[in-house]
Amino acid sequence: EGLRALTRAQSCSCGLTQHPSCPLSSPVYNTENIHDSDGSSSSSHQTPKSTAKWASSLENLLEDPEGVKRFREFLKKEFSEENVLFWLACEDFKKTQDKKQMQEKAKEIYVTFLSSKASSQVNVEGQSRLNEKILEEPHPLMFQKLQDQIFNLMKYDSYSRFLKSDLFLKHKRTEEEDEESPDAQTAAKRASRIYNT
Incomplete structure (x- = not known):
């Protein structure tokens, strides 16, 4: 049982490894439910020079749960946390195998980040062409283009400010x-x- 919980925590893509189940896999990607841990124990499990890794590329930063946490803190101050949350949700979605689960997650991503009434709407080209019909036949890479846009937006905009x-x-x-x-x-x-x- 302990091993299963550990595996679950390691495979989580939300960037917070201290919790038993991923908040991004909850029925709705409610950004209010995604809590940061208080950071008090962060230095005890810190790998040496993680900041050097974060500074080398945005990819490296997003692979490190502590890096994701710090980047989210920064984006929250810039009022653009939805960008990294959308990117993480898409990463999680791509790993989903079950067709029914995929449909649910696709709908959650659409409702939370892409629809005109989205609570945490991201600004991407082509989202006006998205409609709920495409959610009926989801496939792992259906959000890839939009995810790439958001990645580039973060990479060439907020990431460089984060490093300063x-x-x-x-x-x-x-x-x-x-x-x-x-x-x-x-x-x-x-x-x-x-x-x-």
Whole structure:
């Protein structure tokens, strides 16, 4: 049972590995239900130099649950969190094998991100041509073009701003402090001194 839960957490594409079941697989992609963990334990399972990995490419950032979490925090401040949520929902959708589940998820993606009444509408070309008819015969790559548009929008717009943001730079500084000092407490004290100045 424990192994099954672990496998479920690892295969989750929402970017939050601390929960037993993925909120993106809930009946509706309600962005209110996707909670960030408080981040207090994030440094304990941090791989060394994850910020260097995040800075090397958006793909690397999106493959790291901690990176996704930080990027989402940043996008939330920019009022464009729906972009990364849509991208994650599409990734999750592509992995769906069951036809009935695929239909449900396709409808959820459409209603949440693409329809004219969507609660977290993304701005993509061609969405006006989308209608509910295509949801009857879903296939894994049906949202690929739109997902690519959103990926490029993030890559050439918000991602570069994220790398210059205080949120990213503070995380990078903390990481460097932790790496320099074997004594974690000293690093934490030094980090708090930096932030309090």
